[in-house]
Amino acid sequence: MSSETKQILTTDGIPLExxxxxxxxxxxxxxxxxxxPLLFFLIITYVFPIGDMLFxxxxxxxxxxxxxKTFKAMENWDGQELPDEEVFAAFHEDFIKLVEDKREGKxxxxxxxxxxxxxxxxxxxxxxxxxFEEGNYKEQIMAVHKxxxxxxxWRAIQRRAPEFTGQKYLKGMDMYVNEEGKIVSVEEDRRIxxxxxxxxxxxxxFVTVFCFLMAYPIAHLLATLPMKYSNLLMICVLLPFWxxxxxxxxxxxxxxxxxxxxxxxxxxxxxxxxxxxxxxxxNKTGSYVAMTQILLPFMVLPLYSVMKTISPSLxxxxxxxxxxxFVAFWKxxxxxxxxxxxxxxxxxxxxxxxxxxxxxxxxxxxxxxISNQIAFHMKSTLDWSFASAMGLMLLSGVLVxxxxxxxxVGIDNIKLG
Amino acid sequence: MIFxxxxxxxxxxxxxxxxFVKFDKVDKSYDGKVLVVKDLQLDIAEGEFxxxxxxxxxxxxxxxxxxxxxxxxxxxxxxxDGKAISSIPPHKRGIGMVFQNYALxxxxxxxxxxxxxxxxxxxxxxxxxxxxxxxxxxxxxxxFASRMPGQLSGGQQQRVAVARSLVxxxxxxxxxxxxxxxxxxLRESMQYEIKHIHESIGVTVxxxxxxxxxxxxxxxxxxxxxxxxxxxxxxPDELYEKPVNSFVAEFIGxxxxxxxxxxxxxxxKCKVKLSNAEILANPISVKGKGERTTVSLRPERALINPGxxxxxxxxxxxxxxxxxxxxxxxxxxxxxxPEFILKVPNxxxxxxxxxxxxxxxxxxxxxxxxxxxx
Numbered sequence: 068m069s070s071e072t073k074q075i076l077t078t079d080g081i082p083l084e085x086x087x088x089x090x091x092x093x094x095x096x097x098x099x100x101x102x103x104p105l106l107f108f109l110i111i112t113y114v115f116p117i118g119d120m121l122f123x124x125x126x127x128x129x130x131x132x133x134x135x136k137t138f139k140a141m142e143n144w145d146g147q148e149l150p151d152e153e154v155f156a157a158f159h160e161d162f163i164k165l166v167e168d169k170r171e172g173k174x175x176x177x178x179x180x181x182x183x184x185x186x187x188x189x190x191x192x193x194x195x196x197x198x199f200e201e202g203n204y205k206e207q208i209m210a211v212h213k214x215x216x217x218x219x220x221w222r223a224i225q226r227r228a229p230e231f232t233g234q235k236y237l238k239g240m241d242m243y244v245n246e247e248g249k250i251v252s253v254e255e256d257r258r259i260x261x262x263x264x265x266x267x268x269x270x271x272x273f274v275t276v277f278c279f280l281m282a283y284p285i286a287h288l289l290a291t292l293p294m295k296y297s298n299l300l301m302i303c304v305l306l307p308f309w310x311x312x313x314x315x316x317x318x319x320x321x322x323x324x325x326x327x328x329x330x331x332x333x334x335x336x337x338x339x340x341x342x343x344x345x346x347x348x349x350n351k352t353g354s355y356v357a358m359t360q361i362l363l364p365f366m367v368l369p370l371y372s373v374m375k376t377i378s379p380s381l382x383x384x385x386x387x388x389x390x391x392x393f394v395a396f397w398k399x400x401x402x403x404x405x406x407x408x409x410x411x412x413x414x415x416x417x418x419x420x421x422x423x424x425x426x427x428x429x430x431x432x433x434x435x436x437i438s439n440q441i442a443f444h445m446k447s448t449l450d451w452s453f454a455s456a457m458g459l460m461l462l463s464g465v466l467v468x469x470x471x472x473x474x475x476v477g478i479d480n481i482k483l484g
Numbered sequence: 485m486i487f488x489x490x491x492x493x494x495x496x497x498x499x500x501x502x503x504f505v506k507f508d509k510v511d512k513s514y515d516g517k518v519l520v521v522k523d524l525q526l527d528i529a530e531g532e533f534x535x536x537x538x539x540x541x542x543x544x545x546x547x548x549x550x551x552x553x554x555x556x557x558x559x560x561x562x563x564x565d566g567k568a569i570s571s572i573p574p575h576k577r578g579i580g581m582v583f584q585n586y587a588l589x590x591x592x593x594x595x596x597x598x599x600x601x602x603x604x605x606x607x608x609x610x611x612x613x614x615x616x617x618x619x620x621x622x623x624x625x626x627x628f629a630s631r632m633p634g635q636l637s638g639g640q641q642q643r644v645a646v647a648r649s650l651v652x653x654x655x656x657x658x659x660x661x662x663x664x665x666x667x668x669x670l671r672e673s674m675q676y677e678i679k680h681i682h683e684s685i686g687v688t689v690x691x692x693x694x695x696x697x698x699x700x701x702x703x704x705x706x707x708x709x710x711x712x713x714x715x716x717x718x719x720p721d722e723l724y725e726k727p728v729n730s731f732v733a734e735f736i737g738x739x740x741x742x743x744x745x746x747x748x749x750x751x752x753k754c755k756v757k758l759s760n761a762e763i764l765a766n767p768i769s770v771k772g773k774g775e776r777t778t779v780s781l782r783p784e785r786a787l788i789n790p791g792x793x794x795x796x797x798x799x800x801x802x803x804x805x806x807x808x809x810x811x812x813x814x815x816x817x818x819x820x821x822p823e824f825i826l827k828v829p830n831x832x833x834x835x836x837x838x839x840x841x842x843x844x845x846x847x848x849x850x851x852x853x854x855x856x857x858x
Contacts, residue, residue, distance in 0.1 A: 378585060378587060380583045380585060380587040381587050381589060383552075383554055383574070383583070383587065384581065384583055384587035384589070385600070386554075386574040386575045387553075387574055387577075387579060387581040387658075388575075388580075388581075388604065388648065388649075388652070389575050389601045389604045389605055389652065390601075390604045391575055392575070394604055398600070399589050402591045403590065403591055
């Protein structure tokens with residue numbers, strides 16, 4: 068409102084703006100109350116855990132808190148030669164306190180993550196420390212084991228000083244910070260994560276391609292068949308949705324195993340010899356087959372909803388104007404389905420990249436994905452910070468794909484219904 | 485747009501092949517039980533504008549689809565310029581088509597839409613551009629080439645669709661209710677525009693509509709469809725003035741009817757006995773005494789306060805007067821028909837038309853056509 072215009076008053080003398088706000092406040096509160104449960108739910112179940120994950124993946128306070136005096140003393144150390152007595156004395160003080168609290172085991176585990184060989188020397192140090200005399204701790208500690216006299220190990224301790232660290236992320240990419248503080252790759256035979264990342268991308272990519280190739284004709288048929296047939300077909304597409312994921316995966320196990328139905332059939336028609344049945348499960352093939360089938364509806368539905376909106380007269384127009392059925396399809400129909408293709412592919416790819424149960428059950432060693440590795444660290448090694456780091460790497464990978472998609476196709480070009 | 489006399493002349497000269505399009509005993513059934521098109525026999529001359537007119541479900545669109553190649557006749561054959569076309573796929577027929585909802589390709593610009601038929605025919609870009617320019621100027625849409633269809637109004641989209649169907653110089657253009665989605669004023673101006681385009685380039689047009697005024701305005705000839713059959717195929721004036729059966733009389737224009745029985749027939753006139761009176765009529769589809777018949781009379785052929793020359797003069801009571809601006813519609817209870825409609829021009833001489841008045845109505849027996857009973 069410009070300053071010259073007179074303030075408009077309602078009949079009872081309240082400024083119009085105030086009155087309007089008052090009238091709308093009730094509705095606003097109502098609207099907020101309606102979304103509040105969802106908002107609350109989202110914060111508790113999504114924002115908070117993701118934040119916690121992010122924090123956990125970089126959190127390295129444990130060692131920092133266990134050796135406060137040592138790290139304080141180390142501030143003046145240049146890291147070139149062995150630290151001086153001040154550092155050793157501080158370390159001794161911290162260590163005695165840890166032994167009293169029976170927490171020196173945790174310290175050894177943590178330090179062992181950074182450099183192998185800490186476990187045994189900390190055990191030895193604990194035993195020896197009982198007989199330590201006051202003063203000259205440097206000599207006494209160095210006498211416990213020759214590694215205590217090795218500057219590398221003290222550097223390893225120093226590397227744990229910061230409260231936050233990115234080393235879990237480096238580990239997720241099979242890299243680490245070496246003694247000189249440089250980021251390097253681990254030895255070739257220990258690079259397990261990179262293989263998994265690549266395999267995850269590869270399987271997600273091909274599952275998306277297979278889903279697309281199979282879903283496109285189905286969706287087209289669904290969109291063009293008369294109602295009574297298309298309803299039946301729709302039920303066939305949706306039927307897997309109504310079945311438990313576990314049941315579906317288990318049925319693939321029955322089908323694909325070496326003595327399974329598919330193999331029996333191949334032997335029956337003479338495609339393969341009975342004593343040379345191919346392995347179709349516990350490898351990539353199993354993951355491909357089962358994941359494609361399970362993710363198929365996620366491709367069919369967006370494609371269908373887009374195709375449904377394409378008027379059949381467009382194809383007719385294409386043909387009547389002289390285009391062969393293929394040209395009419397390729398120049399007219401296909402470009403119009405791109406929003407559906409984009410939505411379907413993005414959906415399937417993102418779901419596939421984080422797929423867990425199916426590859427765990429039918430994937431075997433060569434068919435497991437990064438999510439299985441995350442689960443492994445969550446449940447078996449209990450290295451939650453590492454699991455969190457990998458989870459976040461997966462999340463950021465998905466976001467990158469989303470960003471790329473937006474750059475190339477445009478996100479407003481997506482159509483889910 | 486300027487249409488020169490030569491253009492109009494051209495279109496008259498072009499009409500040479502009398503059987504440019506020929507439906508020969510064509511039947512069509514979708515489900516094997518009901519015939520949608522029954523034994524259709526229809527010839528369309530080259531350069532002609534023929535409209536298939538009929539209520540929905542009368543089989544007119546099916547005929548068009550068979551001609552375009554999107555449906556195959558169950559029986560019979562369709563000839564285009566002497567060649568049987570049942571086995572030719574749609575894209576090889578070279579027939580332009582305008583669809584009901586335009587069917588413009590929404591992801592292509594106007595230019596690309598028009599270029600589509602030229603590209604698939606591998607016409608060099610220079611020639612194609614000339615043709616596109618020509619087609620766009622024909623529908624007065626120069627300067628719109630780079631627009632997307634979604635940025636155009638309904639009328640403009642319609643013009644693009646027409647231009648696209650003509651840009652590759654087809655000999656035959658089919659139009660399937662192309663103006664159905666436009667508002668009334670736009671529809672009327674587009675009717676003239678399409679008619680003018682037809683006249684200027686002399687293309688053969690087969691047009692489908694259920695709007696009779698559209699058909700009357702645009703066509704050289706109209707085929708009235710009902711129940712899978714052509715009821716009448718003739719020029720608009722003949723169709724209106726001389727319907728051959730009561731369906732056509734009822735479907736085209738307004739119509740007053742009297743149901744009765746022929747009591748006498750002689751000398752090109754017949755007497756029809758109604759429930760309480762007798763009228764003179766023109767026997768069209770009645771042959772002898774005692775036949776049931778429906779007498780059809782156009783509202784404008786009946787006059788109020790007629791002179792003595794008219795051979796049918798009857799009195800009736802005014803039941804309703806509806807003011808229509810240039811004319812007044814008067815509903816009269818006449819000879820037991822309470823729905824008798826009269827159209828009276830609004831002039832000072834007709835001021836005595838008042839509700840409840842008793843007036844005299846007269847018409848010539850020639851204009852009262854005794855047709856088949858309903």
